[in-house]
Amino acid sequence: MAVPSSGVLSLLGIKRELSNNNYSASNSHSNISLKECSDGTVATINTGNASSDRPDGNAPHNMSEFYAYDHDVATVTSFSWSGEASEEAEEACGQSAGNTAYHNGSGAYPVVNDVVYTNSAGTATAEEGAYKMGSGNVVVVGRYGVVQEIFTECE
Numbered sequence: 001m002a003v004p005s006s007g008v009l010s011l012l013g014i015k016r017e018l019s020n021n022n023y024s025a026s027n028s029h030s031n032i033s034l035k036e037c038s039d040g041t042v043a044t045i046n047t048g049n050a051s052s053d054r055p056d057g058n059a060p061h062n063m064s065e066f067y068a069y070d071h072d073v074a075t076v077t078s079f080s081w082s083g084e085a086s087e088e089a090e091e092a093c094g095q096s097a098g099n100t101a102y103h104n105g106s107g108a109y110p111v112v113n114d115v116v117y118t119n120s121a122g123t124a125t126a127e128e129g130a131y132k133m134g135s136g137n138v139v140v141v142g143r144y145g146v147v148q149e150i151f152t153e154c155e
Helices: 011-020 034-038 089-093
Strands: 077-081 099-103 129-132 138-141 147-151
Antiparallel strands (some): 129 138
């Protein structure tokens, strides 16, 4: 559970979010430092959060910088694609790649075993099918949005 987006924040809750991915967890911690929570010493700050929802790492450190911070939020990269599933890769080649999708890989476009999402929060996976990407390649998405194949040439 992420840090609340408003109201009074607890330094213990922030430490729990960073350590356990759960602001409301029951574990106890002592000697908690706001500086170490904010600068990445306790845990690397997840940049998948919007910049307004994560600490900037610079002094002065404020607990309010943690509003809506979610330590285990999915980090996704946007890419252009057709957005309409085809049954065959050849059909997808004829589509236009003017829509936006997201994937959990590190490259500009997804590769095999990446997960493709239809929203920037990384919570809605793409349906099964073949899609044309902005790179001109076709990605074949299987169950749970997992990339199964990449076709590099459209004929």
